[in-house]
Amino acid sequence: MDDAFTLLRRATGLLPRDARIGIGATVDDVRDFQHRREWGFVLDLLMEFGDEHPVPVAFWSLLETAARQMMLERAAQWCGWREGEVRHGxxxxxxxxxxxxxxxxxxxxxxxxxxxxxxxxxxxxxxxxxxxxxxxxxxxxxxxxxxxxxxxxxxxxxxxxxxxxxxxxxxxxxxxxxxxxxxxxxxxxxxxxxxxxxxxxxxx
CATH class of the missing domain: 2.40.30.10 (Translation factors)
Known part of the structure; x- marks a missing residue:
């Protein structure tokens, strides 16, 4: 199984290249924080992107697994919930x-x-x-x-x-x-x- 950091990189690759969230962050900003190894902040940013842009089911599945590996149970629960919303509305x-x-x-x-x-x-x-x-x-x-x-x-x-x-x-x-x-x-x-x-x- 891939480690959490690989999973977060894979999730980033599923975002539209020109995506931007309300606080002004871009996909390039996410990659910059990945290079700095600020993985908790990367996860937070990716969840924001997922809430503001249409993303595939796989995006939330990757985040859920990564959050569980990082021992962030509440974040994992939210990602699992959002995965269900992508599937069912x-x-x-x-x-x-x-x-x-x-x-x-x-x-x-x-x-x-x-x-x-x-x-x-x-x-x-x-x-x-x-x-x-x-x-x-x-x-x-x-x-x-x-x-x-x-x-x-x-x-x-x-x-x-x-x-x-x-x-x-x-x-x-x-x-x-x-x-x-x-x-x-x-x-x-x-x-x-x-x-x-x-x-x-x-x-x-």
Whole structure:
């Protein structure tokens, strides 16, 4: 198996040559930091590039493996999550949890995809019952989310094609039993980037 540094170099080679991120860094800057052997910063930069530019699945897979070799577990988890979004699409929302007095949950949950509740996304069965679907939750910008709190989240459905009817502003509900465990307002639904990357390569 390649070492982490080789994996990061391979990931860099998958970026568009003229790519630039919001802080002004270019692909040449990434290579410069590689020459300086500042590998932690290289990984951070590459994750920024991946978040701002369409990249293939292999890009995030390489970063995930490199991060695990570097013992950076949270970074590895994020790269694995982003790999899933490239394959299946991105679903972002603002999730609000009821207070401990109003809801069933008494403690905060870890926000790196460990929680996999069921959701009512507005679909009904043939006999009029509510269809429920499982989706993991990643909390943006926070380690945990607790009762009475709200935060932007990313959702990873087990059946993403069943979620593509959602549009910004749609309200869905999270369930961990009764009563409702949380209410989410959709912010963004993005088609799988894998298809977008493939289309761009074919057009090029």
């Amino acid at each position: 991105t679903f972002r929302a603002v999730l609000s949890l009821p207070s401990a007095r109003e809801g069933r949950r008494r403690t905060a949950f870890a926000g790196q995809g460990q929680l996999r509740p069921v959701w009512d996304i507005g679909r009904v069965t043939a006999d009029g019952g509510r269809e429920m679907y499982i989706a993991a939750v990643w909390v943006e910008g926070a380690e945990r989310l607790g009762p009475g709190e709200s935060a932007p989240v990313r959702l990873a459905p087990l059946s993403p094609d069943r979620w593509r009817h959602l549009t910004p502003g749609t309200v869905i509900t999270m369930h961990e039993g009764r009563p409702v465990a949380g209410t989410a307002t959709i912010l963004q639904v993005v088609a799988p980037l894998e298809k977008q990357v493939r289309s761009a390569e074919e057009e090029g």
